[in-house]
Amino acid sequence: RFSTMICFEDVFPEIAQRFRKAGAELLVVITNDAWFGKTAAGFQHAQASIFRAVETRTPVVRAANTGVTGCIAPTGEWIDLLRDEEGNALYVDGVSICDVPLAWPNEHRSSL
Numbered sequence: 001r002f003s004t005m006i007c008f009e010d011v012f013p014e015i016a017q018r019f020r021k022a023g024a025e026l027l028v029v030i031t032n033d034a035w036f037g038k039t040a041a042g043f044q045h046a047q048a049s050i051f052r053a054v055e056t057r058t059p060v061v062r063a064a065n066t067g068v069t070g071c072i073a074p075t076g077e078w079i080d081l082l083r084d085e086e087g088n089a090l091y092v093d094g095v096s097i098c099d100v101p102l103a104w105p106n107e108h109r110s111s112l
Contacts, residue, residue: 002026005052008045010060016052025102027052027060033067033090042067042090050076059100066091071098 003019003026010016010029019027029049033042046068053060053072059079060072068089070081082096083089 002028004028004030007031008048010052011045011048013052013055016056016058020056020058024058026100027056027058029060029062029064031062031064031067033064036067038090059102061098061100063096070096071100073101 001023003022003024005015005019005027006029008031010027010031016027027049029052031045033045036042036045042064046062046064049060049062050072052058053074054076057074059074062072063069068081069092071079073079079100080096080098081089082092082094084092084094
């Protein structure tokens, strides 16, 4: 089971926590970060997804048309991060394919 946060909904912890309490085993973030341009704001927005993964101990899959795209483990570590040949993560064409651990060990799960 998964739940989806759209655009900046991932900056609100209560949304992710509500989804987790309802049984979500995976959080998905889809966003259009184009309005940030090529600034640090795209990376700052991605940090919110890391916080939601850690707080809820739930993996996050993030897809951003011009922002940071990839998969985050419940520990906050990037499982995969889409980058181009120069190592850029913003305004990158491509896909990210990740093995996301849905069954995370109980000792890592939050008791929301």
